[in-house]
Amino acid sequence: MADPAPGAAPATPAPLRLHALAYSLGVTAAVTAAARLGLADALGEEPLSVGALATAVGADEETLGQLLRALACHEVFRETEDGGYTHTEMSRLLRTDAPAGRRAMALLAGAPFAWQIWSRLDEAVRSGQSVFQDLYGKPLFAYLHQDEPELGALFDRAMAKSGETTAAAVAAALDLSGTGTVADIGGGRGTLLRTLLDRHPALNGVLFDLPQVVADADPALRTGGELADRCRLVAGDCHVGVPVKADTYLLKGVVHMWNDATAVAALRTLARNAPAGSRVVLIEQVLDATDTPEIATVMNLLMLVSQGGRERTERELRSVLTRAGLEFCSVTPTGSVVHLVEAVVPGP
Ligand SMILES: C[S@@+](CC[C@H](N)C(=O)[O-])C[C@H]1O[C@@H](n2cnc3c(N)ncnc32)[C@H](O)[C@@H]1O
Structure with a gap:
């Protein structure tokens, strides 16, 4: 690896970068949890304390603080100097009414079926086939519309909202x-x-x-x-x-x-x-x-x-x-x- 430019922050060592990558599923879980809890809708334009946010979304104050700290690390919400939280450009996209919002996409990305299929990616790479049929007995869209209509509607909402971007x-x-x-x-x-x-x-x-x-x-x-x-x-x-x-x-x-x-x-x-x-x-x-x-x-x-x-x-x-x-x-x-x-x- 080339030396960093003078004055530049030293690059994170490879073992730590891979460590973070291997655990990046926790980031997906955190974004989905924020969407499920409705954190972005609970936070208005003014910063709120973790306690006030916990009351608003019905969460434990201490553990909500853990979640917010992890999200803020990725610029989803920002911690204020007095330990409260405020919106960022990305956290606003988790609001229900955000133009081109990604709340539905965040819910879809971390839906239970998504964890199931991702956990078998190596099998799909070996076989060259989707693992969906094996897990659920039918293709994705048949499953969404026949077995999980609410998830089907969520999929369509996610596509419609993200489509507003393009x-x-x-x-x-x-x-x-x-x-x-x-x-x-x-x-x-x-x-x-x-x-x-x-x-x-x-x-x-x-x-x-x-x-x-x-x-x-x-x-x-x-x-x-x-x-x-x-x-x-x-x-x-x-x-x-x-x-x-x-x-x-x-x-x-x-x-x-x-x-x-x-x-x-x-x-x-x-x-x-x-x-x-x-x-x-x-x-x-x-x-x-x-x-x-x-x-x-x-x-x-x-x-x-x-x-x-x-x-x-x-x-x-x-x-x-x-x-x-x-x-x-x-x-x-x-x-x-x-x-x-x-x-x-x-x-x-
Ligand atoms: C990935 S989404 C894209 C939706 C939209 N074109 C967009 O860009 O937001 C794929 C779309 O194909 C539709 N679709 C899937 N299988 C289909 C089929 N056999 N016949 C017609 N539409 C189908 C899905 O219902 C879904 O709306």
Whole structure:
């Protein structure tokens, strides 16, 4: 290791860095505990003592102090000089009403099923398969919707809220001139579609997702009003068929759920019913182009262990599109964590 620059703090020795890494599951647990306790909602704009916070969330004062100290170490809450706590930019994102908030994501990240699947990552790496089916007897989405509907709703909320971080950047980077109808396949509750319809007043949209997800779509897309008039909700399973005609099909954070064979098959199924010349735009983190590899590489493992999927390099995304019979066009950065990976449905 190179010597630190003069005046720079000495680097933490490797054994201690690895020690911290090995125990970083405790950080996940702390963030999830903060979300479950509702700490961020209990703390307003003024600092509060640990005692006052403990009373507000129904916790033991001393042990809440332990939790807050651990979180503050990662800039989630900040300790004040008199031993109270105040918000930071990150702790505010644990508030229920925070724009682009991460409370639902924190609850999902530390949900019991997540601990179960992560604990068997080595098996998934050996076998190349998800461990989900073995643990729960069915794939992730069947489990979420059939066995744990509240968890299913939490998953959809987590996606909708975190999608608020990227929606504007994606909408700005996505050229929709010449598109009359855009379809968001696996579009969740419609965060991205709503942003696109807001931005393009003449655009029509289709939100396609599993029945339980579409039933809970963003109310602005569902019930009366100008946006709902321009939006059609279609419930279905994209492995079975996508009965949607559009000029542009978006799949954001969808193809990464699947291994190559499943991704190719699903894209073929989509293309079967898509008009010749229509565009298919994958919106994904691109492993070899991302500015946030610490997120992309962990998501890569999460996709593996939960669904047998993977994040991909540009070449791998291009290969999946080409093998599905689509004509690869381009990769475009959005200035957010995702890129647009575009292809066209060829003529007959
Ligand atoms: C990782 S989420 C991404 C959601 C949204 N596109 C976003 O970026 O926030 C994957 C989405 O695919 C949907 N999905 C999973 N399997 C599906 C299937 N077989 N057919 C249609 N949608 C599916 C899920 O319900 C979920 O909304």
